[in-house]
Amino acid sequence: MTEGAFRLKWRCTALVPALMGLSLGALLGACVPLQESAPDRGDLFAPLHEADLSSFEQGLTLDEHTGRADHWTALGRAFLNLANCRPIDPAPPVVADDAVTLLLYELVRLEDRRRLRLVHQSFEAGVGAWHRGTVHTQFTSRTFFNRDAAPTDDDLIHWPHVEPEAWPDEWPAPAEVEFQCGQLMARDDPPELDAPFDEIDAATVTSQLLDEWSRAEAALSAAKALPDESGLRRRSVDNLLAHRGDLALLIAQREDARHHAADAIEELQRRAMKDLVESGVQTRPLRIARLAMELGEPEMTIEALSHLVGHEDDRVDAVAxxxxxxxxxxxxxxxxxxxxxxxxIDRPASLRSAHAYFAATANRYAGREDVFFAIGRTVLRDRRRDQGDPFLGALYRELLRVLASYDVDERTDEFLEELGPRHLLDERKIEFAEIALDMGRPEVADEMVQPILESTQDARRLPRLYALRALIAFMFDDRDTFDHYVGRLSNRPAELRQVIPRNRRAAFFANQDAELARVLRATLPLMAEWGDDDHARQLRRSWLETVVEHTQRFLRWAPDSVVSNDLTELYRLAGRLLEDHPRGYAERVGSTQPSASPLVLGTIDVPPAPPLDEAPSPRLRWPQLRSLLLIPRGGLPPESFVDVLEAPGPREESS
Amino acid sequence: MVDRRLITAPLAALILWLTLAIGASTAAADTPANGEDEEPAPRAALQERFAPKEGRFYAHIGGTAIIRDDFYHSPGYGLDAGYYFSETWGVELRAYNLHSRLAHAGERLREEQGFVPDLRAPDALFGLGIRGSWGYGKVLTMERFVIHFDPQWIFHGGITLAEERVVPTVSTGIGFLTHWQHGIQIKLDLQMNLHFENRSRGFIPATGFVPVLAVGWSPMGGDK
Structure with missing residues (x-):
């Protein structure tokens, strides 16, 4: 191997480990450390306002998972349990010195108790729709909230199960929030709550009401402890006062509660009313009025109801x-x-006549007869009186009584015309004449009756008119006229007796005979009022003889009359008043009583009683308190907290 | 000269370990935890991807070898470059230079008998393929570091240059793409390779095992 090749080989062999070492070092520097990771939670309550329960639950769980749970988390968990009909912890797991969240938490618990009581009450009463008009159309609704697991970003890794070891770079995924309120509303399966439905009785509901009262008291104390300038204070106090008022009225309706603790219940009502009044009568006038009525406080009743006059709801205005x-x-x-x-009041019709009666007669007693007559004309004009309406009848009679105190002139006829349908005018005049006679005004009666008697074509009216004329004549001391009309009443024309079978005569002449008896009976007390001076006694004797004569003659002519017994008694009574009247054999022999003169004192003026027992008593109704809740809104001050959620928009189809 | 047994043995151990690890983790998930009676209900969890791939290019430099029973050793090095359309799918271009030489048996055959293998020694490998990520995994190491990885399915189609021959080639297999900080990626591909050579007696298929170990980088990914 050449030196150059050796050097090259050395360099290559040295280079490779160097490169490997460098690479290894770079690799170690590129290692990914295990880090915590979790998304920013944002506004904890925003999903609740968007009716996304799954995301709301995820936010709460995220707080608990990351160790950031605080008192707001605990409050959120309470709202979630409310929406799921799960028990709410008596005290928030994370307690803070924040009086606001403590109060909000207590309000959630109170609303939970109220729901349970409403359900039980509806079950006891056998009516449904207990949640109508309350926040439970949202919080106890199967469909209001989106309970499906919220969709997650596709870029995120979705681990189906979290192993017992928790990775710090993972966080809980959105989960489906199961609707668990079915048991609360099921009527077959007992709920896992205070009492199964089959054990609900009146005592259970009463105890729930009392428990709710004490909780409301506690919450009210907490609410009043908030700073004065807090709008939250005003709203929560207002709601709680109204709620206490409702509870006081409900408790007072419970028979078992009244039976055992009537005084205590009255005390509850007084406290509720007093607090409501202190907060301003105009804020809850219906409740105050109802409580005042229950407690017999007429001044407070009127003061509260005066705030309802002119209410946009016509019924409330009319009832007030x-x-x-x-x-x-x-x-x-x-x-x-x-x-x-x-x-x-024009509507409802059930109150119209009673209101008119009270208003008209009040004006009369206050000395304003013109208003009294005006109201009468307005109410009765061209209207046929319903025999089943006692107030119209009472008002009508009262109008005629007052009218009879005046002399007859052309306005009398006009007024009587306006008191009903025109075709019944004569009938009204006859009624007016009878009332005038009762009030000792025969001249008024005579002015009414004589024209009718001269013009009437209806023979069925004649007996009544004859009776009136006879009485008028009696009061005018006109014996001839009296004899004439009494004779007309007691007359049994031979032509009629021939054609009417004997056993039908009593029925045929019944009306006529009744009028005769009425006339003769009416004379005795009237005679008694003449006094005891010589002239009066002379006059009375003369008239008694007339009455006795007519009675005797009639009894002989018509022994089978329907009024024969009455007239027999009248005859004996009148005979006793005559000192030298011969007594009948039966009276002398069969009588077991010592002979004594009867005492006739005179007439008694009994003014018609106002039909107060039949006065309508419409219930003062108001909608249930919508909500005790105050739901936080992120980033907004407590004054902006809402008591109900806004309705969600159309929900997208879940994939 | 690398004895293929030195490669296949660790490879087999790796496959065995992966199989056991996956099975064990699945078994762990099914086994109820000991201890408390009141366990919170199992709940899904979310995690951000450490290194999102969607819409990103990458480039890897790696080493490979074609391991066939044809008397050649063919180690090589090269480049993979690609683009991920989504977290699941990506396309890849592959270009590897191979330094083939006869194995010990082939060398002896040539020296003693004068015979050389009928197959030509591969010189280069080019391919176009797709990578499909069918999962996501992470491994905790030394109780402080996490290796995030995507198990993938790989398919390539292309050509192998074998001396003067151009041989159509397909390869498929599995891969593990790991993600590190600063956009660094390390991948291990385990593929089976199939190419067709035109010889005197016709087209002859030949299979081989092609492991790839590469390191690379993907821009805008992995930095935390």
Whole structure:
């Protein structure tokens, strides 16, 4: 081997190891160290607002995996458990001094308890749709959230299972979040919750309500401890006060609770109402009004309801105005009731007549008869009175009573025309005449009855008109007219007796006979009111003889009349009032009572009672409290937290 | 001169080790962990690719050998260059220079009998192929370093220059592409080679084993 070849070979043989060494060194420098790696989590609650439960769960798990879990993570886990109907830890695993997150956590727990109670209540009552109008249309919905595992970037490596050893450069993949609320709503399978459905009873629901009350109290204390300037404080306190008000009313409806602790329940209601009032009557007027009604606080009732007058919901507005007028009327606050009735309720129809009655009569008692008449005209104009509407009837009678206190003029006819359909005008005039007679105004009755009597073509009306004319004549001391019309009433024309079978005569003349009996019966107490001076006694004796004569004659003519028993009794009564009237044999022999004169004192004016027992009591209803939750939004102050999530957009088909 | 038994034995050990390692890891995944009764439910995990390949070129310089039972030893060196369209598929150009010489048996035959093999000694290998990554793996070494690798399936079609002959050639096999920092890649291909020679008695197929060990670089990859 030449020297040159040796050197070349040496260089080659030396070069190769050198290169290999260099390569090895470079290789060692290029080794990939084992490093932690995890994506930036971003806003923890953003997926929740996007209704992506899988991504939300992944974010929480990522925090726990990387050791970054804090109190917000614990709060997020509580929201996740709420959406999955899983138990929520009594205390957050990571506790912070942050009063805000502690309160938010407690609100989630409270909402969870409320859900359970609502479900049990619906089961107890046998009604569904317990979640309507609440946040549980989202959080207890099978379809609201996207529960499918969120798609991952194709560039990422997807390891199907995480081995017991965890690689620091790996992080949990999105997983499907199973809907586990089926047991909560299943009615066949008992849920893994406080009580299986087949053991739910009234006591269970009551205890849940009381438990919820105490939790709400605790949360309210925590909310009130927040800084005053925090909008979160105002919203959470407002919601909790409303919730407590609802709970107080619900508890008060529980029969078992009322039975055992009526005083305590009243105390709950008072506290709830007091707190609500302190926060501002205008904030929750319906609840305050209802509580005030339950507690018998009319002033607070009216004050709360006044905030609802003019409400955009016509029904709420009508109910509020009705209750204001009725409450004031019941307390005798006529001015207030009259003011509340300035605008009549048109709908619902169930409240219209009652409201009109209270408003009209309040105006009358407050001395405003013009308004009283105006309301009556408005309500009754051209309307046929429904016999089943007690308030329209009561208002009508009240109008006629007041009208009867005035003399008849052309306005009387006009007014009576407006109180109903035109074709029933005569009927109204007759009713008006009867009321006027009851009130001792025969001249008014006479002005109404005489034209009708002269013009009527309907013979069926005659007995009633004759009776009225007879009574009018009695009150005018017009014996001849009285005799004339009583004779008309008691008359049994021979032509009719011939054609009507004997056993049908009583029924045929029944109406007429009843009017006769009414007239004769009415005279006795009226006579008693004449007094005891000589003139009155003379007059009374004269009329008693007339009455007795008519009664005796009728009983002889028509012994089979339907009113014969009544008139017999009347005859004996009137006879006793006459000192020298001959007694019948049966009276003298068969009577076991010592002979004594009956005492007739006179008439009693019993004004028609307002039909208060039939006054409608519509329920004050308000929607369930939508949500107790306050859901954080990343990067935004607590004042921007929302109580419900925005509805998600169309979900893409999962691959 | 390299005895092919020195290559095949470690190769067989490597294949055996890989098989056992894959089987063991699968078995480990199926075996429940000892200890606690309440284990968290198995859950998938995600990981970023250490060195994404999609849309990147690469170039590898490596050594190879065609190991056939035809009295020749054909070691060589060359260049692979390619491009990955996606994380799964890439195309590759291959150009290897081979230094073939007779093996000891062939040399003795030539010296004693004056015979030389009918097959021509390959001088160069050119091919166009595809590489398909059908998985991703990583190995923890020395409890502090991780070797990330892509197991691949490889197919090449091209020509082998054997003296004055141009022989159509195809090769297929598996490969392991490992990723290192700074874009460095090291790969080990284990392919079977098939070429057809036109001899006096017609086209004669010949097979061989072609391992490739190469190191290279892919721009914009691997830096962390």
């Amino acid at each position: 105005r009705y209750f204001i007028v009725k409450t004031a009327w019941m307390q005798g606050w006529w001015e207030m009731a009259a003011e509340g009735g300035e605008e009549l």
